[in-house]
Amino acid sequence: MPRIVFETAATLNGFIADEENSLDWLFAVVSDEQPPVAPNATVQVEGSTTYEWVLEHENLMANPQKWAEYFGEKPTFVFTRRDLPVPEGADVRFVRGAVADALPTIREAAGDGDIWIVGGGDLAAQFLDAGALDEISVSFAPATVTGGAPLFPRGLNADRLRLKSAKAVGQFAHLVFDVLPPN
Known part of the structure; x- marks a missing residue:
């Protein structure tokens, strides 16, 4: 069964975006090496705020070919309550409703690959609430x-997290935790 991985970057004090939902702090980091980004993922999942930020920041509606450069042909599931634009040629699937209800469809689309929760932290927490979060990987x-937006807006005790790896990657500290089921 595919693993569901929340792979993201955060500030040292635990935010994934600032008060204006900007990631400028991330792109200001000069590093000769970049952390890995869910290498086994065949599907990505994100919330509408993340999706809209990427569309705007990368000007993807005017340059839809960039979508394929960044994401390939991976299906992208976007949790939203609104109608949003889709870059030409992108495989974007909008989801309205609970994570638990969407899981069978997302898992089917992933096949044997992993599911990458791109953002945000609240969406990753909803996967945890549904009992479907396997790994938290933070650079x-x-x-x-x-x-701004917190890394993970839920309490999660140490008995639910097991450190899998910790390493320096350029200017980043990359930590990976397995998420364990509740006792």
Whole structure:
């Protein structure tokens, strides 16, 4: 069965976006090496805020060919309550409703590959609530912000997390935790 992985970057003080939903702090990090990005994922999942930020930041509606450069032909499931634009040629599937209800469809689309939760932290927490989060992989950047979107807006005790790896990757500290089922 495919693993569901929340792979993201965060500031040293635990935010994945600042108060304006910007990732400028991330792109300001000069590093000769970049952390891995869910290499076994065949499907990606994200919330509408992440999706809209990528569309705008990369100007994907005007340059739809960039979608394939970044994401290939992977299906992208976007959890949203609104109608959103889709770049020409992108395999974007909008999901309205609970994570638990969408899981069979997402798993089927993933086949034997992993499912990458791109963002945000609240969506990853909803996968945890549905009992369907297997791994949290975070690349901590050498930056802090004064507020914004938290990395993971749920309490998760140490008995639910097992450190799998920790290493320096350029200027980033990359930590990977297995998420264990509740006792």
